[in-house]
Amino acid sequence: MGVLDLQQAVLAAASLPQRRAIAKAITLLESTRDDHRKQADELLTALLPHTGKSFRLGISGVPGVGKSTFIETLGLFLIDKGHRVAVLTIDPSSTVSGGSILGDKTRMERLSVHERAYIRPSPSSGTLGGVAEKTREAMLVCEAAGYDIVIVETVGVGQSETAVAGMTDMFVLLQLPNAGDDLQAIKKGVMELADLVVINKADIDKDAATRAQAQITSALRLFGHHGNPAHAQAMHAAHATPGSPEAEIRFWQPRVMQLSALLGTGVDAFWTAVSEFKSLQIANGRLTMRREKQALAWMWERIDAGLKHAFRHHPHVRELLPQTIAAVTGGTLPASTAARNLLAAQDHHTNI
Amino acid sequence: MGVLDLQQAVLAAASLPQRRAIAKAITLLESTRDDHRKQADELLTALLPHTGKSFRLGISGVPGVGKSTFIETLGLFLIDKGHRVAVLTIDPSSTVSGGSILGDKTRMERLSVHERAYIRPSPSSGTLGGVAEKTREAMLVCEAAGYDIVIVETVGVGQSETAVAGMTDMFVLLQLPNAGDDLQAIKKGVMELADLVVINKADIDKDAATRAQAQITSALRLFGHHGNPAHAQAMHAAHATPGSPEAEIRFWQPRVMQLSALLGTGVDAFWTAVSEFKSLQIANGRLTMRREKQALAWMWERIDAGLKHAFRHHPHVRELLPQTIAAVTGGTLPASTAARNLLAAQDHHTNI
Numbered sequence: 001m002g003v004l005d006l007q008q009a010v011l012a013a014a015s016l017p018q019r020r021a022i023a024k025a026i027t028l029l030e031s032t033r034d035d036h037r038k039q040a041d042e043l044l045t046a047l048l049p050h051t052g053k054s055f056r057l058g059i060s061g062v063p064g065v066g067k068s069t070f071i072e073t074l075g076l077f078l079i080d081k082g083h084r085v086a087v088l089t090i091d092p093s094s095t096v097s098g099g100s101i102l103g104d105k106t107r108m109e110r111l112s113v114h115e116r117a118y119i120r121p122s123p124s125s126g127t128l129g130g131v132a133e134k135t136r137e138a139m140l141v142c143e144a145a146g147y148d149i150v151i152v153e154t155v156g157v158g159q160s161e162t163a164v165a166g167m168t169d170m171f172v173l174l175q176l177p178n179a180g181d182d183l184q185a186i187k188k189g190v191m192e193l194a195d196l197v198v199i200n201k202a203d204i205d206k207d208a209a210t211r212a213q214a215q216i217t218s219a220l221r222l223f224g225h226h227g228n229p230a231h232a233q234a235m236h237a238a239h240a241t242p243g244s245p246e247a248e249i250r251f252w253q254p255r256v257m258q259l260s261a262l263l264g265t266g267v268d269a270f271w272t273a274v275s276e277f278k279s280l281q282i283a284n285g286r287l288t289m290r291r292e293k294q295a296l297a298w299m300w301e302r303i304d305a306g307l308k309h310a311f312r313h314h315p316h317v318r319e320l321l322p323q324t325i326a327a328v329t330g331g332t333l334p335a336s337t338a339a340r341n342l343l344a345a346q347d348h349h350t351n352i
Numbered sequence: 353m354g355v356l357d358l359q360q361a362v363l364a365a366a367s368l369p370q371r372r373a374i375a376k377a378i379t380l381l382e383s384t385r386d387d388h389r390k391q392a393d394e395l396l397t398a399l400l401p402h403t404g405k406s407f408r409l410g411i412s413g414v415p416g417v418g419k420s421t422f423i424e425t426l427g428l429f430l431i432d433k434g435h436r437v438a439v440l441t442i443d444p445s446s447t448v449s450g451g452s453i454l455g456d457k458t459r460m461e462r463l464s465v466h467e468r469a470y471i472r473p474s475p476s477s478g479t480l481g482g483v484a485e486k487t488r489e490a491m492l493v494c495e496a497a498g499y500d501i502v503i504v505e506t507v508g509v510g511q512s513e514t515a516v517a518g519m520t521d522m523f524v525l526l527q528l529p530n531a532g533d534d535l536q537a538i539k540k541g542v543m544e545l546a547d548l549v550v551i552n553k554a555d556i557d558k559d560a561a562t563r564a565q566a567q568i569t570s571a572l573r574l575f576g577h578h579g580n581p582a583h584a585q586a587m588h589a590a591h592a593t594p595g596s597p598e599a600e601i602r603f604w605q606p607r608v609m610q611l612s613a614l615l616g617t618g619v620d621a622f623w624t625a626v627s628e629f630k631s632l633q634i635a636n637g638r639l640t641m642r643r644e645k646q647a648l649a650w651m652w653e654r655i656d657a658g659l660k661h662a663f664r665h666h667p668h669v670r671e672l673l674p675q676t677i678a679a680v681t682g683g684t685l686p687a688s689t690a691a692r693n694l695l696a697a698q699d700h701h702t703n704i
Contacts, residue, residue, distance in 0.1 A: 041686070041688075041689045041692065044686040044688075044689060045684075045685065045686060045689060048683060048684060048685070048686055049683075049684070051683075052683055133688055136687075136688070137686065137688060140686065186538050189541060292681040295680045295681060295683075295687045296677065296680060296681060296687070298687040298688070298691075299676075299677075299680055299687040299688075299690045299691045299694075300691075302687065302688050302691030302692075303663065303691045303694060303695060304656070304659075304660065306691060306692070306695040307656075307659040307660065307663055307695070308656065308659065310695070310699075311655065311659055324651075325648065325651075328647045328648060328651055329644040329647060329648060331400060331401075331403075331404060331647075332397075332400060332401070333397065333400070334393070334396040334397060334400055334489070334492065335488075335647045335648070335650035335651040335654065336393075336396075336485050336488070336489060336650070336651075336654050337393045337396060337397060338651045339650075339651045339652075339653075339654030339655045339658060340393065340654070340658070342651075342655060343655060343658040343659070343662070347662075
């Protein structure tokens, strides 16, 4: 099947052949072969005008917080409301071990077989940057295929939350009702990425969940205006002349809510909050602004990765590197001089 | 004065001419002229065998925490014990505004005029990476000149704490006795960089200082084994067979202490803790390991900065960039395709 046929098949009405085409398109995107990469770029560019119409929801949380149950419950709830739901996963553990924390086949049993859902596990090789790139591209394919809610899920390991927050319209952090958990999230800088914090398993210990909710709420408030530019702008707007246009612009304040994915309680309220967020972000222009910033940040991130790759694989650099590293760690060559020498080696070689 | 003369003058016995030579050498390092940079590289390489003998102490804290008073008190205390003390500053605010939070001339009045002290304010232009590079190199000059304690100070803005922790043997975080302050430090990931947390101004509110000490101690413990590889290894060692060599290796556990720089109370205990840290790090090999890692990290950081700079200033890239950015934000070109196109533009142009 050529790129054009594949494009047509992805864009076709929801059907089993369409789902096969999506899987095929994503496999093409994940291929490391140069000719495949060329075709993938063509396909993506052709699909691009048909993308961007979904709401992109990022969900993260440590293992055991109940992400799968939450996503299955939410996904079925959304399908029931007439949506089509795609679920993509970024699993940094798979890039290290080849295995996967999130790859378990038995996850989301009911959602995975539903004809209005599409679930794709994490690409299982490459760096986090590479995996995130594939997921971002897979998201575009799902959008072109008419899935109007795309959920990108990740486990709270390494920098994967930042990657997911950087490709979604809204980032939701799932927390367990205990305090150590939120200190971790604060420490890792994940809390400040969250547009919404959900305390899951609230049914197990209502008191602990309520305490956690209060703690996280005050933590979000305490560092809100440092971490969150939207907050600073909202403060600014609040001090603007009453009646002036700036004073009318409202911004989202991160919230904390309780939920039990297992019992299904709170899912309705959760979706109401998400819908409010979406309306507000559309009204104040932040949805578009966020997507534009994300696309540019993504472009620069890929450029940086490409520059580093080219540098490290440059024959002249590879030749010089071992002795340079030895000289730097041995204390006979200043690190900054070493850097300049290696950069010059790459330039020199390329020019001749 | 040629590079050789300058080298000799820096290495000369402590004297006024030596101090002038140090200032001259650092000015040379800070110059952006290409011929100066060449001379600076020569000078650094010549001085390198004479460096590395000082203890490098990083100190950070938000404005108002009392860094200047602390460093002046500590500096005079150390001089009194026979040390020679150099104080260097990384001030990220100076890179943005040209002005400087830390640049106030009246700071450290007594230390700055002492013949056994050398104080150099932050380089006032360039990116944080550039400023940090100059400071790192200035540190080497001070070491070659026989200063056996080098203090690198920064204000808690942006990534400057990471830069300072990345060039010193020990990183000390100054905190005020109130809780919001340490949540900020946890959130920004600075707390986990700290080998020692000092609660300054403990005399003003003893109760608050004691509460803060307890809070920070438990925070450090709670995420200690995630943030701090030394901790994990210490845990490992503790589980090793008793009497085996691994069980003998001891690692530093971050501590929290109270101090009043203004009254001078606690400075003695502070220096005892620093000395313990130093002995331990020498005994378990971590001082050397940390410096080697820092030098290599520094080399790679400078390489990355150089690669980005070359890319952004490449004529073909500059030509393509505006339309590429417009296409990416306009949604007609996938970000990853844009990155590949720009990378290809740079390669192509260089090869012809």
